[in-house]
Amino acid sequence: MKHQEAPLDPSLGSPPDPTLNAGPDQSRRAFLGIAAGATAAVVAPAFVLQAQAVGNPRAERVSDAHRWGLLVDTNRCVDGCRACVDACDQENGLDLQRKQPDQSEAEWDTQKAVWLRKVKLQDNLTGRVSNLPMMCQHCEHPPCVDVCPTGASFKRADGIVMVDRHTCIGCRYCMMACPYKARSFIHEVVEDQLTRVPRGKGCVESCNLCVSRRDQGLDSTACADACTALGHRAILFGDLKDPASAISQALRTMPSRQIREDLDLNTGVRYAGV
Amino acid sequence: MKRIVYSEWRMPSERYWGLLGILAAVVGLGGLAALHMEHNGHWVTGMSNAVVWGMPHIFAVMLILSASGALNIATIGTVFGKGAYKPLGRLSGLLASALLVGGLLILVLDLGRPDRLLVAITHYNFRSIFAWNIYLYTGFMVIVIAYLWSMADRMGGPFVKPIGIFAMVWRLALTAGTGSIFGFLVARQAFDTAFLAPMFVVMSFAYGLAIMLLVLMFTFDQEGRPLGHKLRGRLMNLLGTFVAGVLFLTVIYYLTKVYGAKNYELVSWVLFDGGIYSFMFWFGWILMGSLVPLGIIYHPVLSQDRNWIVAACALVILGGMASLYVIIIGSQAFPLQMFPGHTIIESGFFDGVNGEAASYWPTIPEVLLGLGGVGVAMLITAVGVRVLQFLPESLADADVLPDDLGHAAPELAGT
Ligand code: SF4
Numbered sequence: 001m002k003h004q005e006a007p008l009d010p011s012l013g014s015p016p017d018p019t020l021n022a023g024p025d026q027s028r029r030a031f032l033g034i035a036a037g038a039t040a041a042v043v044a045p046a047f048v049l050q051a052q053a054v055g056n057p058r059a060e061r062v063s064d065a066h067r068w069g070l071l072v073d074t075n076r077c078v079d080g081c082r083a084c085v086d087a088c089d090q091e092n093g094l095d096l097q098r099k100q101p102d103q104s105e106a107e108w109d110t111q112k113a114v115w116l117r118k119v120k121l122q123d124n125l126t127g128r129v130s131n132l133p134m135m136c137q138h139c140e141h142p143p144c145v146d147v148c149p150t151g152a153s154f155k156r157a158d159g160i161v162m163v164d165r166h167t168c169i170g171c172r173y174c175m176m177a178c179p180y181k182a183r184s185f186i187h188e189v190v191e192d193q194l195t196r197v198p199r200g201k202g203c204v205e206s207c208n209l210c211v212s213r214r215d216q217g218l219d220s221t222a223c224a225d226a227c228t229a230l231g232h233r234a235i236l237f238g239d240l241k242d243p244a245s246a247i248s249q250a251l252r253t254m255p256s257r258q259i260r261e262d263l264d265l266n267t268g269v270r271y272a273g274v
Numbered sequence: 275m276k277r278i279v280y281s282e283w284r285m286p287s288e289r290y291w292g293l294l295g296i297l298a299a300v301v302g303l304g305g306l307a308a309l310h311m312e313h314n315g316h317w318v319t320g321m322s323n324a325v326v327w328g329m330p331h332i333f334a335v336m337l338i339l340s341a342s343g344a345l346n347i348a349t350i351g352t353v354f355g356k357g358a359y360k361p362l363g364r365l366s367g368l369l370a371s372a373l374l375v376g377g378l379l380i381l382v383l384d385l386g387r388p389d390r391l392l393v394a395i396t397h398y399n400f401r402s403i404f405a406w407n408i409y410l411y412t413g414f415m416v417i418v419i420a421y422l423w424s425m426a427d428r429m430g431g432p433f434v435k436p437i438g439i440f441a442m443v444w445r446l447a448l449t450a451g452t453g454s455i456f457g458f459l460v461a462r463q464a465f466d467t468a469f470l471a472p473m474f475v476v477m478s479f480a481y482g483l484a485i486m487l488l489v490l491m492f493t494f495d496q497e498g499r500p501l502g503h504k505l506r507g508r509l510m511n512l513l514g515t516f517v518a519g520v521l522f523l524t525v526i527y528y529l530t531k532v533y534g535a536k537n538y539e540l541v542s543w544v545l546f547d548g549g550i551y552s553f554m555f556w557f558g559w560i561l562m563g564s565l566v567p568l569g570i571i572y573h574p575v576l577s578q579d580r581n582w583i584v585a586a587c588a589l590v591i592l593g594g595m596a597s598l599y600v601i602i603i604g605s606q607a608f609p610l611q612m613f614p615g616h617t618i619i620e621s622g623f624f625d626g627v628n629g630e631a632a633s634y635w636p637t638i639p640e641v642l643l644g645l646g647g648v649g650v651a652m653l654i655t656a657v658g659v660r661v662l663q664f665l666p667e668s669l670a671d672a673d674v675l676p677d678d679l680g681h682a683a684p685e686l687a688g689t
């Protein structure tokens with residue numbers, strides 16, 4: 001293993017507990033399931049499993065008292081800096097990915113997993129150039145969750161959108177649905193990974209706002225920490241539901257926007273200065 | 275009109291086993307390709323994080339659409355009471371289920387985790403149109419089997435029509451559902467339209483009928499069963515109507531897209547600057563897949579020639595593949611428009627830097643997997659017609675067409 005891992009609760013290394021998933025979405029899904037009476041026979045086993053899981057208090061229920069999000073100030077994001085990208089790769093073991101022997105560099109670049117990337121864009125009229133990090137926008141109404149046939153893509157009550165690696169069948173429909181190209185499919189056998197971020201060939205994954213930190217009550221993400229450590233302070237992490245949080249205050253004072261606001265997804269990641 | 279007698283396909287044994295051998299080899303290669311992809315991961319394919327659905331999906335969608343279209347003939351026979359098509363009902367049902375099995379098999383084997391099929395069956399997200407499609411597909415199989423029973427069994431008579439109507443409605447839902455898999459993707463400009471559902475319905479009519487005609491001509495010729503020229507001509511006319519329908523909807527689709535100003539770039543990319551996709555559009559979809567077959571079908575001389583008819587059907591199918599290539603792959607290759615009014619000049623993840631499209635080239639395993647699915651469909655059909663009575667003894671015009679028409683061409687009724 002290449003770098004140090006934070007000490008962990010053993011339960012956090014395993015894929016998300018189904019109880020974490022018991023948000024309003026889940027109950028609506030259950031209702032629709034019952035409504036589709038004709039299908040009950042096939043569906044019943046899933047509900048039994050779910051009921052059992054709910055009875056097992058392995059982790060504290062994720063509460064909808066929070067909604068985690070990020071605010072990116074593009075004016076502060078530095079051209080050529082990739083501290084957040086490197087930090088994300090290390091936090092999630094993405095730096096352990098290896099190109100396959102017969103794979104060309106060009107293929108590898110399009111097939112390896114990328115959770116966080118830098119994008120540089122230019123305004124067509126004014127010529128103004130901005131830099132920004134792009135990742136899963138943690139939509140309140142996530143298209144990826146809507147389309148996922150097995151429910152492996154899910155939104156936690158605290159707004160974090162992630163993939164349950166036990167139920168993802170690798171159909172990649174969520175990747176078709178995401179407007180931000182935020183998701184990656186694991187195209188090769190995973191040889192090396194971190195316990196806190198289980199990965200596996202044939203599943204889809206994306207930024208989960210450093211979910212294992214959330215479950216330990218830590219108050220930041222790897223990307224925000226790395227950016228702050230360099231003094232750029234372009235990424236602010238926090239609770240969008242807490243009016244006193246730094247992110248809520250910044251959002252109140254600073255003009256910001258969602259990318260593709262026309263889709264009405266109410267993203268948890270907001271951008272200022274672009 | 276005579277009573278129709280059905281019988282097993284009695285192609286000479288050696289030739290039959292030769293045919294099965296070839297099909298089994300195609301299926302075997304497809305299986306190996308799937309194992310190869312499953313063992314190594316999808317990096318051995320041309321698919322990437324930008325183009326996530328590739329060649330296997332083209333084959334799978336083609337087969338699924340054709341399955342629905344193949345059943346269309348049975349529907350015309352029973353629901354709309356066109357007696358001439360009735361004798362084709364059984365073959366139409368068999369083909370429909372065989373094509374569907376082939377298509378679904380491709381989809382399943384292309385999953386990142388095909389071993390988790392059980393998860394897909396026990397975990398449903400009822401908001402996912404994809405999950406709804408799983409019901410539509412399984413239901414389709416059940417209905418087709420019931421339909422076949424009602425057509426074949428002595429007791430089935432009174433049920434043929436109700437089951438036929440039900441099958442028709444279900445079939446339309448299935449094709450529309452398949453179209454909606456793409457149509458509901460608001461994120462992608464090319465897909466963001468309810469238009470794809472009706473478009474897929476008409477496409478299915480055309481491709482299913484083309485496949486049906488090829489199978490019909492092949493099985494009948496091998497055994498010397500008579501296939502009346504009038505009946506064949508009718509089926510060809512029907513094919514012509516469907517192909518023209520697809521062409522018409524294609525024009526409307528791109529016109530409606532271009533009306534929305536924000537889609538102008540997408541349309542001009544597909545039509546002119548899309549490289550392989552523009553080529554597939556003009557040469558594959560429009561010229562070879564629509565105009566040439568229409569030319570053959572409505573040509574007074576060529577439309578009577580068996581080889582030209584085979585060519586027309588094959589072109590319709592290949593053109594269909596080209597159109598799905600443009601629709602499914604082209605729409606992924608075209609960059610997502612995340613920042614209107616801006617140009618992306620650098621990106622760590624290929625976000626269409628300077629408007630550049632993502633590249634995709636299918637690899638051999640992908641193509642073999644797709645062909646394997648086609649092989650499975652043909653294998654099921656070949657075995658089905660051999661062991662069960664799916665094929666009518668004669669489709670000579672005098673035997674199937676209403677009397678006034680049949681008499682007009684007694685020389686063709688070579689029973
Ligand atoms: S940004 Fe994409 S992956 Fe993230 S929640 Fe939204 S749709 Fe899903």
Ligand code: SF4
Binds near residue numbers: 150151
């Ligand atoms: S790839 Fe996995 S997470 Fe994405 S839609 Fe398919 S099953 Fe769901």
